[in-house]
Amino acid sequence: MSEPSAAPTAKDPRRWIILAVICVAYLMLTLDVTVMNLALPSAQKALHFSNANKQWVVTAYALSYGSLLLFCGRLADLIGRRQTFFVGLVGFAAASAVGGAANSFGMLVTARACQGVFAALLAPTSLSLLATTFTDPKERGKAFGAFGAVAASGGGLGLMIGGALTSGLNWRWCMYVNLIFAAFPLIVGLRLLPYEPRRKARMDVPGVLMVSSGLFCLVYGFSNAGKHDWGSTSTWGFLVAGAVLVLMFAIWQGRAKNPLLPPRVVLDRNRGGAYLTALVVGTGMFGVFLFLIYYMQTDLGYSAFQSGVALLPLVAVTAVSANVGNIRLMPRVGPRPLVPAGMLINAVGMVLLTRIKPDSHYASTILVPVMVIGLGMGLIFAAALNTGTTGIQPQDAGVASATFNSGQQLGGAIGTALLNTIAASATTHYMTSHATGKPGPELAHLAVIHGYTTVFWWCAGIFVAGAVIGAVLLRSGPLPVPARPSAKPAAEPEKAHS
Incomplete structure (x- = not known):
């Protein structure tokens, strides 16, 4: 095997294969956010753990992943992105194999915690590799369009794949499937990803x-x-x-x-707006990927696989929207119109979802809203991912990428807590205000639906707030073209954005 060169040049065709390596590795992570959720009931039955302990299969991953992102992002900047990429990739695959083979609750939770550690290495490294590989504005748009489509649609694909694996094979394959996804980036990436020297700076x-x-x-x-x-x-x-x-x-x-996180990274208006965008999206999208799934499975009788298939229009529209946004729109108008527009489109999609009833049909009630949300998500990710790493010096690319990922992760945690509480409160209030005697199953059913629609209204409000944040913080016009290192001092691009 030949040693890779220091870095692919602007005309080197290897850069598009590197893009495929990065996207497949990141897809593995985004799938894992939802794929294991569908396997939990089967895993609980096989390993005999309680409902109280069930949450730890999800929480163990979230805790290790969310808490270590900034540290791992800076680690990639210091010891090299190639090194941390492969440690994260191999470690995540190995932890997945252990989790798939788990014969006890403790073994499964430990494997999930280890998955979170290696995901914290792999996620920011993938985004920073993308940012440092593609510096030409036109090619950067294409690359971030593909990456944005993966980032925005991986959760929906995870539901479909998780449902298919759980139904057709067993829950363990929801973990083993990561070995398949890791194979391509490992084999191809070892040959193509450039080596980087260690930096002499110390860890904070x-x-x-x-x-x-x-x-x-x-x-x-x-x-x-x-x-x-x-x-x-x-x-x-x-x-x-x-x-x-x-x-x-x-x-x-x-x-x-x-x-660890130089203030210059987050104090730039564009980048700060992109990181807050990630936080808002992480909070608001919980309404789609949890409560809409609840509705389809508990009220419409969909299987896990059918629920995933029902979200495929969202995945398809997101992919198209992200690429059009990055390739056609970002170079012309920049992020300021795209993020608020995407947020408002998402808000419209959430309002449309409030029309659900106990006897609603997919084609008339769900299809159009999920396509509308897919359009909004594509525009948001097209702008936010690109903007969050623009103007960053290579030595800060890892921690800047980790800041974006941290926003998503913290937003997801906030969404889990806030929207679950809102749904429970709305359901209880509906039951008490409409009961004329002993509550029956029909009233309980209507109360649960009311809880879902209340959450969708709140999600619409969250996205409207995100539109305001984007309009205020993001700068007008296209993103500035990075200056050549020989033309300007390293610190100047940062000053130009502040």
């Missing part, structure tokens, strides 16, 4: 401890609120501790000699 250890602990507390606190109660000590105690630690981290970053 106090920063790592503060932000990792803070994000751990926030993710755990929100996860606990979604499963139990906002008033419990284990909820608000962790949330307060997380907020304090993250604030301490922000203050420390302005004083540290080698900050």
Whole structure:
């Protein structure tokens, strides 16, 4: 096997194969967010663990992944993206194999926690590799269009694949399938991904401890609120501790000699807007990927596989929209029109979903809203992923990518807690306000549907707020073309954006 060159040139055809390597690896991660959720009932039955413990199969992954993203993103900047990419890829596949072979609850949860650790390495490294490989504006649009389609639609594909594997084989294949996805990027990437020298800068250890602990507390606190109660000590105690630690981290970053997350990365208006966009989308999309699935499976009687297939129009429209947005629109208008437009389109899709009834039909009630949401998601990801890594120096690409991923992860935790609470409260209120005697199954059914529609209204409001944030923070006009290193000092692109 020949040693790869230092980096593919602008005309080197290898860069498109590298794009395929990155997209397949990232697809594996996005699929895993939803594919295991469908396997949980079967895994619970096979390994004999309780409903109370079931949440830990999901939470163990979320905690390790969310808390280590910034550390792993900076690690990629320091020791090299190629190295961290393959450690993350091989480690994630190995942890998946262990999880698939699990013969106890403890073994499965440990494997899921290890998956989260290696996902925290692989996710920001994939995005930073994309940002540093494609620097030409036209090619960057095509590359981010493909990557954005994967990032936005992987959850829907995961539902379909998870349903098919669980129904046709067994739950263990929801873990084993990652070995298949890892094979291509491992075999091809070993030959093509460029080597990078280690940087001499030191790791910001106090920063790592503060932000990792803070994000751990926030993710755990929100996860606990979604499963139990906002008033419990284990909820608000962790949330307060997380907020304090993250604030301490922000203050420390302005004083540290080698900050984990240099302030210049997040204080740029465009990048800051992109990271907040990721947070909003992570929060709002929970309404689609959880409550709409609940409705289709519990009210319409869909199987897990049928639910995944029902979301294929969302996946298809997202892919087309992301590519059109990045290739045709971003070079002309920049992110400011696209993000607010995508948010408002998503809000319209959520409002359309509030029309669901106990006897609704897919074609008349669900198909159009999911296609509308797919259009909005494609525009958002087309703009946000590209913008979040634009103007970044190569030595900061990993931590900038990790900041985007952290926004998504924290948004998902907030969405889990907030929307579950809203749904439960709306359902209870409907039951008490409409009951004329002992509540019957028909009233309970209507109350649950009311809970879903209330969540969709809230999601619409979240996306409207996201549109306002995008319109205020993002700058007008196309993204600036990166300057050649020989033409300007390294710090100048940062000043130009501030």
